[in-house]
Amino acid sequence: MDTLVVHLLNALLYASVMFLIAGGLSLIYGVMRIVNLAHGNLYAFGAYVTAWAVGRVLGGATEASPWLYALLPVGAVAAGALGAVLEPTLLRPLYRRAEEYQLLITFGLLLILEDLMRLLWGPYPLQVSALYEGMGSLTIGESIYPTYNLVVIVIGGVAAAALWAFVYRTQFGVVLRATSQNMRMASALGVNVNRVYVQAFTLGCFMAGLGGAVIVPQQGAVLGMGVDALILAFVVVVIGGLGSLEGALIGAVMVGLVREAGITFFPEIELAVLYLMAAVVLLIRPAGILGRA
């Protein structure tokens, strides 16, 4: 019984991080109709910045003071700031061009960011496991479970709720949804579309960075983590529906459950099953479970 609970918690942990990444990707696509291939690298960037900042403050100490947890969001802020710079400089000139070029420029950005992280933080993984171990663990039945994992799950849930409230309950959310539904009409009604785009892109990158920042104490920051995460985020948004936040949530939970089951019962085809799930959903419902065509 408690093994099942642990498996479920693992699935939720994975789902929380996937939602943060895929939610950002989906938000950006929903508003701007851009598929950002560099999105995974912003997640990795968030992880690296947090690991670096915490490592600097921690110095050589192995005991983490509770204040250090306040440094976790640094990675998310840094990723958001990076997004705020990238959108006006690299993406804005391309909105009038064919979408092939938008894919290509984000692919170029992926290559650049990948090496930028190698340049800044070297080829070796960064670890901040002090934060992970600092929280200790709790017992579920006869199993032991790290407390930090529960924190990540809570952060994922809170982020999902906050984002929902933001998009559906604020003035900015109304403008965002209006731009998403009809950019020309929103523009004609006086919405500053350029500003909405840069805000949406920043928010999306912030979420990806947050995903990286919260998972880095548990997994560490390694090169290539962004490329791997991107493709799974694609699976999530394709299952849930490109551009739909609720879809990203459902997709993330499904991917989390299937992956956890896969690791336990069919490790050889665990990844293949996820990609096949995406392909099958695309074939049956091209717009995804909750997407609109």
Added chain:
Amino acid sequence: MSGMTAPPRRVLAWSAPVLLALIALPFVVPPYQTVLLSYGLVFAIAALGFNLLLGYTGLLSFGHSAYFGMGAYAVAFVVKYLKVESMELFLLGGIVASGAVAALFGLLCVRYTKIFFGILTMALSQVLWSLAFKFFWVTGGSDGLRVPTPSLLGGFVRAGGDKFDFLSHRYYFYVLAVFVVCATVMWVIVHSPFGKALQAIRDNETRAEFVGVQVWHYRWVAFLISGIFTGVAGALWVPLNGLTTPDILHWTFSGKMVFFTVLGGFQTFFGPVIGAIIYNYLETYAVGHTVYWQMVLGIVLVVLVLALPAGIVGTVRRLGLRFAKAV
């Protein structure tokens, strides 16, 4: 229409000297350069296939690593299980394997266009990647599978001897010959009524359908041909590399294919060929000179998209036209 099938004299006028130069090359330059150019020509074959979809049919695939990889792994499997060493049988294996996968994947993918097409091709190629990565007792996992030097022309040119000498002379000519055959076949295809129908679909799908073009069927055939060309490139690539690893099935390899096709210019026939060859030099020298070679490539790609969207060949042609007008 049939008059368009024959290559115009203009193309022959410059391609014949270029071909002669390529034939003479191994006798002039160091062997390393011919091996390097062999890689470029192999990628050029993949680019020809890839561009049938992007340039002529208007479909951007982000999953062509699947067909390149199938070509390569098919060769590795016929070596491992059937103990074959003839290059012609390698190519046959590559064509059959990549054709079968392209036929199946194409059936699923051509129902969609634009971004959905791109993501679906990518997801399907990732299925193959994860299988090659995880089933290590069949595929060697990330260690890959080794492939020895093959015998060419049905055993007329024997395998063995000095590997580097084999690759830089005999195998280079072989690759060059296959490239010329592929380029000619592709030229005929895109200038045939079938090719014209594809371009009609690209420019206006609805209108093409009303004229009586079976859009779905044409796209599928284009997908199949494109996959087979890429598979041939994969099969040629393995003996050159000596090893096939899951990297060539990963979606980032598909990204490279898109990269060099756009680098050369996908709105022209020879653009992707030039792009593939130049990309290969660019990557080789970037890898040789800096650990940050990905950044170099990324910057080139970003500058290219922002400043030269028509690619190298497209830009040169446009400048040529402007110059001709001025004179």
